[in-house]
Amino acid sequence: MEPRVAVGDYNRSTGDSTLYTTSQNPHVIRLLMGAFVLGIPEHKLRVVAPDVGGGFGSKIFHYAEEALCTFAAKALNRPVKWTCSRSEAFISDAHGRDHVTKIDLALDADNNFTAVRTETYANMGAYLSTFAPSVPTWLHGTLMAGNYKTPLVYVNVKAVFTNTVPVDAYRGAGRPEATYQLERVIDKAAIELGVDPIALRRQNFITEFPYATPVAVEYDTGDYVATMDKLEEMADLSGFEARLAESQAKGKLRGLGVNCYIEACGIAPSNLVGQLGARAGLYESATVRVNATGGLVVMTGSHSHGQGHETSFAQVVADMIGIDENMVEIVHGDTANTPMGMGTYGSRSLAVGGSAMVRATEKIIAKARKIAAHLMEAAEADIELKDGQFSVAGTDKSVAWGDVTLAAYVPHNYPLEEIEPGLEETAFYDPANFTYPSGAYACEVEVDPDTGKVTIERFSAADDFGNIVNPMIVSGQVHGGLAQGIGQALLEGCGYDENGQLLTGSFMDYAMPRASDVPFYSVDHSCQTPCTHNPLGVKGCGEAGAIGSPPSVVNAVVDALRRGGHDVTHVDMPLSPSRVWSAMQG
Amino acid sequence: MPQVNMTVNGKAATGTVEGRTLLVDFLRETLGMTGTHVGCDTSQCGACVVHVNGKAVKSCTMFAAEAEGAEVATVEGMAAADGTLSTIQQAFQDHHGLQCGFCTPGMVMSAAALLRDNPKPSEAEVRDYLEGNICRCTGYHNIVKAIMAASGQDVSSIAAE
Amino acid sequence: MYTFDIERPSTVGDAVKLLSDSTESQPLGGGQTLIPTLKQRLAMPDRLVSLGGITEIQGISQDDGGALCIGGGVTHADVAAGAGAYAALAGLAGKIGDPAVRNRGTIGGSLANNDPSACYPSAVLASGATVVTNTREIAADDFFDGLFTTALEEGEIITEVRFAVPQKAAYMKFEQPASRFALVGVFVAKYADGVRVAVTGASEGGVFRWAEAEAALSTNFAASALDGLSLDGSGMISDLHGSGDYRAHLVAVMTRRAVEAA
Structure with missing residues (x-):
């Protein structure tokens, strides 16, 4: 909800420029703006973005105002500030998700999926924004196998320029679009074939991993049967008929929509994206600095704009050493005191940023063990670390974390001929693959047949995020993603008239979901197939809710209309009351 | 001026x-x-x-x-002079009722007004009262839960984790 | 916003003087519509005359005839809480905007503005209410003059709105999903001498009375009296949120529901 802001500042005596900005990735902005726009070397340019009020992708990109403020501050030798009003945001923040797609699904006589063909026109807007061309191509096309063992997948994407505001990544970035098309056409197939939409999906699930899809990516692990089983239990599907009767007694239509999703996130392996045409590496970084008295500062290239990294990252490090979380401070968002990192988006912070932090902490622990071994005159191989104590296996000799850290900075009893003083390590982590969260969602809606208004009555989400570090934060991410997906399905959309005038220029016309538009959600992440290729075994959870939910809602509304006797097989989003009502008129 | x-x-x-x-x-x-x-x-x-x-x-x-x-x-x-959070603020923290925190001051102040007028609001009353408070991060789930918890109502049955 | 001065008179007389002198002045009620308008730079007064400090235009009371008299400066929240004698009106006020907006927005401000999607115009028109200003009394049927236009003269302030309380009444509002204003709002009021049906949100001309429905309901105050009655979609607002035909359809639906709820 925080609109964009940029403050440029210039220090004439040092020649240093500073940009304060609402960015999800300050280092990226420093590199792009410094190297390609203003010609400022990185060591003379600092970008600070510590406490940003939400981003969801729209704050990844380098926006012109950032460069203008930085330039103007130097030209005028005084700070220059620009604050975006919400109306200005509607005409300048990158839009998302503008695809027109035709998708075909082929099945054999036994209802096995044999092929998927999809052709998409993807709007780029009037100018190419930072990641724009990658979103409908690599982040969308590579997900068209979905959770299914369809052997043939054809994807053709044409990116087009129009007169709209530039379009770029937004929560899910390509994967909501892919999931939506696939899960909608599967539901359409179920209707045409007269088969149960859940059975049709189950029959076609990938069940053996790793699975090399026909569209370039290889899923490392997953269990789509488990999440569907969990969903069926959570969503009380057997109680639907009774709830249907209750709705009907009130004169309302009721529908049930079920779907799966899989997504590729934890972006990304640098050499893979390089081969695909990306001009960026997508590693992450962490410097772990241990202080003499035992506290740690983790300087991460990840960025927190609501994800609670200060909590979850501290948890990970504290758990590795066995000390209290309050001894770990997480620093992010300032290029002056964090190593070069690519920032937070693409559900990558724990999977990639967390892994960098783990690797750096492993180096710290390895060195600390050497120090402990020296202090206790034992062999390094016999040193065990548990609950913040180093002990010698098979003895009662131990030394506390704080003693080891002090020794590192007061190296009097210390193996100086083998290791340097100090206890600070950096790691850069480049992931070996994307990660592949997946799940199954169910949505029940009521439709008022006289007005077309849809209400969400129930929403259940069974997700597999691999290992979970902080369950409350994970649930919160899913809640927020579900609300955005429900918003996309029922309320949201940027409208332009035939003259290119933006019609949805404020919240008066762009419908945002309010608390009364959504119920309490039922979310579960107990199905866990750990990621096989990062040290935490985590898959990332930030975007899943927004990826899996739009088809749930639309499937449910179509189901409601059909049960109400209307021969409708599809309605385009947003399913505003007027659109639903029009669809019912035939 | x-x-x-x-x-x-x-x-x-x-x-x-x-x-x-x-x-x-x-x-x-x-x-x-x-x-x-x-x-x-x-x-x-x-x-x-x-x-x-x-x-x-x-x-x-x-x-x-x-x-x-x-x-x-x-x-x-809202907090006490020594920094102790108010009941509503503490409930927001306990129940993860904020993520980026940008909408939170408005949510907390609206919640305070609600609970003054309606000390034990139902879920529907809370959601209705927040008609003029938009959040993009939380999906409202934990905000509504936090406000009901702050009012002293039992929220243990509301799905959490 | 362009710059302007703000004056806060404490009497209607002082307010009128300020509004009629040579400075470009506009009255400021709750500001819930005027301030967003000023932010868009769609208005450029040199002075705003705040009516918020004028006690003469506060208060809700009933006169000897039982009519509900609401001061022009009374907020929507106060009408919702204090107009219990006319429950449908109190209910309408309680659903305008959101709680914070209701604590500032006033009935006088809403009526003077005559937003085609506002709720109050339908209540006033359906009740045949009297709009009392500092100079005269204006019947509801004469007050509303089209989009954002009323019978008020420059510098004329609404001091009170007088509602005869009907035998039965209800307001049904179908919200525009983004603004939450009335996409279509229908206020139905049954008096001894007949039924009035006023529709807001639907017409390009602003609030209007649905004469056909009034006639049918005056004969038989039941939803079935509306069977077969419909409105033409042309002349209804057509926009991103719904076609004229959809609005016309909603008018019939909301009228029916209002009768059932009355």
Whole structure:
């Protein structure tokens, strides 16, 4: 909800420029703006973005105002500030998700999926924004196998320029679009074939991993049967008929929509994206600095704009050493005191940023063990670390974390001929693959047949995020993603008239979901197939809710209309009351 | 340029303002109290909610001059002098009712007004009351839960983790 | 916003003087519509005359005839809480905007503005209410003059709105999903001498009375009296949120529901 802001500042005596900005990735902005726009070397340019009020992708990109403020501050030798009003945001923040797609699904006589063909026109807007061309191509096309063992997948994407505001990544970035098309056409197939939409999906699930899809990516692990089983239990599907009767007694239509999703996130392996045409590496970084008295500062290239990294990252490090979380401070968002990192988006912070932090902490622990071994005159191989104590296996000799850290900075009893003083390590982590969260969602809606208004009555989400570090934060991410997906399905959309005038220029016309538009959600992440290729075994959870939910809602509304006797097989989003009502008129 | 005088969180506050100075801008820029936020320009998002003479008001849709002589309460006044969080704030923390935190001051101030008028609101009443408070991060689940918990109601049956 | 001065008179007389002198002045009620308008730079008064400090235009009371008299400066929240004698009106006020907006927005401000999607115009028109200003009394049927236009003269202030309390009444509002204003709002009021049906949100001309429905309901106050009655979609607002035909359809639906709820 925080609109964009940029403050440029210039220090004439040092020649240093500073940009304060609402960015999800300050280092990226420093590199792009410094190297390609203003010609400022990185060591003379600092970008600070510590406490940003939400981003969801729209704050990844380098926006012109950032460069203008930085330039103007130097030209005028005084700070220059620009604050975006919400109306200005509607005409300048990158839009998302503008695809027109035709998708075909082929099945054999036994209802096995044999092929998927999809052709998409993807709007780029009037100018190419930072990641724009990658979103409908690599982040969308590579997900068209979905959770299914369809052997043939054809994807053709044409990116087009129009007169709209530039379009770029937004929560899910390509994967909501892919999931939506696939899960909608599967539901359409179920209707045409007269088969149960859940059975049709189950029959076609990938069940053996790793699975090399026909569209370039290889899923490392997953269990789509488990999440569907969990969903069926959570969503009380057997109680639907009774709830249907209750709705009907009130004169309302009721529908049930079920779907799966899989997504590729934890972006990304640098050499893979390089081969695909990306001009960026997508590693992450962490410097772990241990202080003499035992506290740690983790300087991460990840960025927190609501994800609670200060909590979850501290948890990970504290758990590795066995000390209290309050001894770990997480620093992010300032290029002056964090190593070069690519920032937070693409559900990558724990999977990639967390892994960098783990690797750096492993180096710290390895060195600390050497120090402990020296202090206790034992062999390094016999040193065990548990609950913040180093002990010698098979003895009662131990030394506390704080003693080891002090020794590192007061190296009097210390193996100086083998290791340097100090206890600070950096790691850069480049992931070996994307990660592949997946799940199954169910949505029940009521439709008022006289007005077309849809209400969400129930929403259940069974997700597999691999290992979970902080369950409350994970649930919160899913809640927020579900609300955005429900918003996309029922309320949201940027409208332009035939003259290119933006019609949805404020919240008066762009419908945002309010608390009364959504119920309490039922979310579960107990199905866990750990990621096989990062040290935490985590898959990332930030975007899943927004990826899996739009088809749930639309499937449910179509189901409601059909049960109400209307021969409708599809309605385009947003399913505003007027659109639903029009669809019912035939 | 006219002077304006009001009480903010129990302390006298005074400043020179223009006619067009909004109450939110007086709080943020003149008094330096940046807890109250601006998230839109159509008076819808609620990030700017404060209390004026005991009533929830959108401070972006009121001029500072209109608050002359008024008692204004902002989020900065919710915690105790020693920093102990108010019941509502503590509930938001306990139940993860905030993520980026931008809408939170408005949510907390709206919740305070609600619970003053309706000490044990139902889920539907809470959701209705938040019609003028938009959040993009939480999906509202934990906000509603936090407010009901702050009212002393049992929220253990509301799906959490 | 362009710059302007703000004056806060304490009497209607002082307010009128300020509004009629040579400075470009506009009255400021709750500001919930005027301030967003000023932010868009769609208005450029040199002075705003705040009515918020004028006690004469506060208060809710009933006169000897039982009519509900609401001061022009009374907020929507106060009408919701204090107009219990006319429950449908109190209910309408309680659903305008959101709680914070209701604590500032006033009935006088809403009526003077005559937003085609506002709720109050339908209540006033359906009740045949009287709009009392500092100079005269205006019957509801004469007050509304089209989009954002009323019978008010420059510098004329609404001091009170007088509602005869009907035998039965209800307001049904279908919200535009973004603004939450009335996409279509229908106020139905049954008096001894007949039924009035006023529709807001639907027409390009602003609030209007649905004469056909009034006639049918005056004969038989039941939803079935509306069977077969419909409105033409042309002349209804057509926009991103719904076609004229959809609005016309909603008018019939909301009228029916209002009758059932009355």
